[in-house]
Amino acid sequence: MNLHSSTSGSGYRGRLAPSPTGYLHIGHARTFATAWRRARDAGGVLVMRMEDLDRDRSRAEYAEAALADLRWMGMDWDEGPDVGGASGPYAQSERGDLYLEVWKKLREGGFIYPCRCSRKDLAAAVSAPHEGAGRGQDPDDEPVYPGTCRPLRKGEGEFEISSDTGEEPRGMNWRFRVPDGDVVEFDDGNLGQQRFVAGVDFGDFLVWRRDGVPSYQLACVADDATMRITEVVRGADLLKSTARQKLLNRALGFTDPKWFHCELSTDEQGRRLAKRHDALSIRELRRRGMSAAAVLSAEWPSAL
Incomplete structure (x- = not known):
């Protein structure tokens, strides 16, 4: 896998990236339909990419259902786990060598x-409200890190980083040190100009977990770069992830893709749809006889 392939290639390359931790719901369907269109x-x-790094919840049957449900909705893809391609493997669980690199x-x-801080440690150390409560949550969202294990500054742009950690992460968390005060901006293709401040809107974030994942x-950054993705289409709950990923791209010398964040689908209480909404899964709506067009156009809750 070539870490420098992000700078090569031409033309539009998009991706669908479901997580097989449950059945896809109508919110996923609408976001993926936008990416496909x-x-x-x-x-x-x-490109179809299966984001199956969650070892506890990912299931083969959910991965198979995602492919079947999206095809039922009329979507197709040019590369993926079921059709092959030059950018594989197309399941994150098979791309460990790339991530280690x-x-x-x-x-x-x-x-x-x-x-060495656990989530329990962070909860005890941080008294401020959860940072994800305002502008959306993502899979690694957490309170702004208080800097418990952050290395001391040696000089301008240099920090005291342990050199005896070996060639692998070896059973501990690893964090990206954000440049405090740096403004991270990007022009979203759907939601317009976005602005986050490193160290305020988000802190030093995890890049590797102690469980080896x-x-x-x-x-996401490694995959989008090596798969030469030119535009990332996903939900607005991942806006803050984009700010983090821009910092990673800069550190790694990768070229930023463009971003297009879709508005989130909500239930009748205004809560973001999640995989716990089994009644709104594509699989269940198919069983109830709804057409793909109806799933994509229906308004909550009367049409469902």
């Missing part, structure tokens, strides 16, 4: 540091 309207290539590059550049942020 933008790729097809651009005459580009669409990216981790090493970040460590060698002095961008990351080992952290790379974080969503690291895996």
Whole structure:
């Protein structure tokens, strides 16, 4: 896998990236339909990537259902686990060597540091409201890190990073040290100009977990770069992830894709739809006889 392939290639390349931790719901369907339509309207290539790093919840049957349900909705893709392609493998669980290579590059550049803090430790140390409560949550969201394990500054742009950690992450958390006060901005293709401040809107974030699994942020950046993705279409709950991923891209020398964040689908109480809404899964709506067009156009809750 070539870490430098992000700078090569031409033309539009989009992706669909379901997580097989449950059945897809109508919110997923609408976001994926937008990604599919933008790729097809651009005459580009669409990549199917299965984001199955959650070892506890990912299931093969959910992965198979995602492919079947999206095809039922009329979507297709040019590369993926079921059709092959030059950018595989197309399941994150099979891309561990790539993620380790990216981790090493970040460590060698002095961008990351080992952290022994657990989520319980952070909950005890941080009294501020959860940072995800306002502008949306993502798979690795957490309170702004209080800096418990953050290395001391040696000089301008240099930090005291442990050098005895070996060639692998070895059973501890690793965090990306954000440049405090840096403004991270991007022009979203759907929601317009976005602005986040590192160290305020988000803190030092996980790139590797102690259970041996790379974080969503690291895996997503590595995959989008090596798969040469030119536009990322996903839900607005991941806006803050984009700010983090821009910092990772800069550290790794990767070219940023464009971003297009879709409005979130909500239930009748205004809560974001999640996989716990089994009655609104594509699988269940298919069983009830709804057409794909109806699933994509129905308004909550009367049409469902």
